[in-house]
Amino acid sequence: MKAVRLKQYGKLVLEDIPVPSFADHQVLVKVGYASICGSDQHIYKGDFHPRTILPMTPGHEFGGTIVEIGRSVNNFKPGDRVTVDPIIWCGDCPACKREHYPACTSLKLLGVDMDGGFAEYVVVDKDKLFKLTPNISDRAAALVELFSIGFHACQRAGIQKDDTVAIWGAGKVGQAILQAVRTITDNTVYMIDILDKRLQIAENNYEDIISINAIHRNPIEVIHELTKGDGVDTTFEAVGHAEDIEDQPNPVQSCILSIRGAGTVCVLGLSSEKSPILTKDLIWREAKIVASRVNHGEFQDVIDHLSSGNLKPDILISKEVSPSQVMEAFQLLENEPENYLKILIKLSD
Numbered sequence: 592m593k594a595v596r597l598k599q600y601g602k603l604v605l606e607d608i609p610v611p612s613f614a615d616h617q618v619l620v621k622v623g624y625a626s627i628c629g630s631d632q633h634i635y636k637g638d639f640h641p642r643t644i645l646p647m648t649p650g651h652e653f654g655g656t657i658v659e660i661g662r663s664v665n666n667f668k669p670g671d672r673v674t675v676d677p678i679i680w681c682g683d684c685p686a687c688k689r690e691h692y693p694a695c696t697s698l699k700l701l702g703v704d705m706d707g708g709f710a711e712y713v714v715v716d717k718d719k720l721f722k723l724t725p726n727i728s729d730r731a732a733a734l735v736e737l738f739s740i741g742f743h744a745c746q747r748a749g750i751q752k753d754d755t756v757a758i759w760g761a762g763k764v765g766q767a768i769l770q771a772v773r774t775i776t777d778n779t780v781y782m783i784d785i786l787d788k789r790l791q792i793a794e795n796n797y798e799d800i801i802s803i804n805a806i807h808r809n810p811i812e813v814i815h816e817l818t819k820g821d822g823v824d825t826t827f828e829a830v831g832h833a834e835d836i837e838d839q840p841n842p843v844q845s846c847i848l849s850i851r852g853a854g855t856v857c858v859l860g861l862s863s864e865k866s867p868i869l870t871k872d873l874i875w876r877e878a879k880i881v882a883s884r885v886n887h888g889e890f891q892d893v894i895d896h897l898s899s900g901n902l903k904p905d906i907l908i909s910k911e912v913s914p915s916q917v918m919e920a921f922q923l924l925e926n927e928p929e930n931y932l933k934i935l936i937k938l939s940d
């Protein structure tokens with residue numbers, strides 16, 4: 592089968608390798624589309640070493656069709672169209688014992704710790720499969736995992752109908768949060784980024800979006816001006832590695848300064864730099880700060896919303912490539928973030 596293999600860090604090669612074998616509790620999925628994630632860009636550069644053992648096949652965002660099933664698989668059959676939750680938790684650590692799986696101390700991911708979906712076929716455990724409805728396209732199937740991050744963040748932040756929201760970062764994660772937020776509240780959403788084209792994706796496709804390019808305007812001042820000093824109900828930090836902007840605090844502190852009293856800040860960005868905050872700004876507001884990691888049972892919600900037409904997967908897709916063009920795709924994502932948000936790899940028809 593064809594597989595896009597990471598042979599050495601910085602080098603992806605399209606290769607012919609044997610179709611993998613599977614156990615009784617697993618199925619073989621023929622991948623339709625896979626989507627390139629920011630984490631794949633880090634894996635490519637070697638940032639996940641030693642979790643990634645080379646050569647390996649990346650890809651944790653994908654959908655496809657089941658072609659073969661193991662002996663103990665009852666709920667799925669060949670021909671079923673599915674998407675895959677790539678997260679594998681240990682079941683044994685303190686978080687897992689409390690059924691708080693995203694905080695598993697040895698959380699593993701298909702496509703990071705084992706071969707993933709940048710291949711014609713991939714082996715998947717039966718309890719990680721989710722059936723798609725016929726009206727969900729193969730392209731959209733590759734974005735279910737990304738959307739699940741947005742839905743999980745909304746759940747962690749406790750977003751309510753009519754809430755006002757500010758999202759720092761209009762990248763992949765920020766856009767997924769926005770789409771999830773819009774299934775709950777129609778009220779004003781402030782989108783903050785430093786790339787106009789990313790802000791325009793939100794602005795052009797949703798009502799009542801106020802986009803702020805943080806290089807040109809101070810988002811905290813804009814939010815305070817437009818909410819008459821109140822601040823918003825909830826802020827999300829989906830930046831991670833942040834560009835420094837003169838006279839502005841980092842995105843986490845900006846989130847704290849932009850919420851109302853008793854509001855909520857939800858942080859998702861995985862920066863390796865520190866984000867200093869002033870705790871009294873949090874305490875005066877008696878505000879809540881929560882973290883959100885991956886997803887926890889949101890796949891079915893996403894599928895239901897996609898099926899009902901409540902989400903807009905196509906506005907996130909900038910380009911589709913063949914498996915032989917994956918190296919170029921990684922370079923485009925790295926060098927031109929203003930022009931490329933999600934790039935999909937078409938692995939089969």
Ligand SMILES: NC(=O)c1ccc[n+]([C@@H]2O[C@H](COP(=O)([O-])OP(=O)(O)OC[C@H]3O[C@@H](n4cnc5c(N)ncnc54)[C@H](O)[C@@H]3O)[C@@H](O)[C@H]2O)c1
Pocket residue numbers: 628629740759760761762763764765783784785786789805829830831832833834835836842858859860861862883884885886
């Ligand atoms: N918690 C989770 O479950 C989870 C899941 C996936 C990714 N992540 C992390 O979330 C972060 C965002 O991921 P992504 O894929 O959307 O990345 P991305 O690069 O697509 O988006 C980040 C955005 O932040 C913008 N930005 C940079 N500096 C800024 C600043 N000072 N103010 C405002 N905006 C600024 C960038 O222009 C970019 O559009 C990363 O750190 C990633 O590792 C977390």
Ligand SMILES: [Zn+2]
Pocket residue numbers: 628629630651652736
């Ligand atoms: Zn991802």
Ligand SMILES: [Zn+2]
Pocket residue numbers: 680681682683684685686687694695696697698
């Ligand atoms: Zn665990």
